[in-house]
Amino acid sequence: MTLERSFRARPLETSLKAPRSQFFYATCMPVEIDRVLPPTLATDQPITALAPMQDVTTLPFMSVVADIGSPDYFFTEYFRVHVQSRLEKHILESITRNETGRPVFAQMIGEDIHHLKRTTLDLLKHDVAGIDLNMGCPAPTVYKKHCGGGLLRDPEKVDRILGTLRETIPGLFTVKMRIGFEDTANFDTILDLINKHQIDLLSVHGRTVKEMYRSQVHYDCIKVAVERADCPVLANGDVSSAVRSREIVDYTGAAGVMIGRHAIRNPWIFSQIREYESSGSITPIPLREVFDYVRSLYKALERPWVPEKALVNKMKKFLNFIGQGVDPEGKFIYQARRAQSEVELFGICETFMLGDDAGNFADEPYAGVVARPNCE
């Protein structure tokens, strides 16, 4: 059975508060499944994960990141779950055609228990490291349907969903959540449900749904989650560099970090974390390597049926973030946003990244250089 194979085939070295559970397969024989997180790249270091990002964490992006320096875990962007939903092909290929060698957790978003279960069973036919439930998306179109961050208003429903999915998933079942909807009134209750249903890994984005993406991150709430949850917790939100990662892990006690926008800007961040954790320093990235990153991304995203103009526009989404580390005045972003063709775009990249005076890429985003768009 695929289910059993995909979970049991994984190596079991890294054991982090891993529970065991019994499941009964068609033979009616109880089968012991070790619910153990997949091994990380560096032992005794914080876990690193690339945060799920819609239209960003596709297979091409994951592959480019892996070539530069993989995180320990990948998460897919969310599979939408509703009455008519089917697994979206382009998201599925980030699992089925993934050659990064790193575990991929499949994320779902939805509120209909029957269809969440159906989608889970479909996903479990593939080589997923685990199933992740989105309880954080702040898009009004999503939360108004009681999905994503909208679930945080309804602990009873969360209880039922987690209960059903826990019964359905023999292997790793993970959750990604924010600290509340409007406030943190339900936070403790939901953390208790995380424990009740033996969630295996919890990623906490330290903002409420209403705070969207730009407010200060409430690392104190992530610390509360670490103290209250029985499972390992990943701290998420503005983990902007290897140094910040260490500070956040020290402060919250989290088992690791999940990084989104700052990994678009700086895909070296995962290897820099490993370097910083082992040596206390980070090798600077010359801007000419950033040029190679942009080039690889362009090549990876190219498809025969995608017109050049559309691809250039798609690249701007990434360059908005990358540009935060290129020049302190934001001139690169300003010019790149106006590029109309591949030649024009790479001409701008050459000027800023390959010129004689091109220095190093900034470890932290330059203050005042803002990336847009900024949310899902």
Ligand SMILES: Cc1cc2nc3c(=O)[nH]c(=O)nc-3n(C[C@H](O)[C@H](O)[C@H](O)COP(=O)(O)O)c2cc1C
């Ligand atoms: C463009 C974009 C798309 C996102 N899509 C998803 C998603 O599909 N699922 C999810 O759980 N979070 C999604 N998020 C939220 C991120 O996973 C992450 O929680 C958030 O960006 C905060 O982390 P960061 O400061 O490291 O970016 C998205 C964020 C961005 C910027």
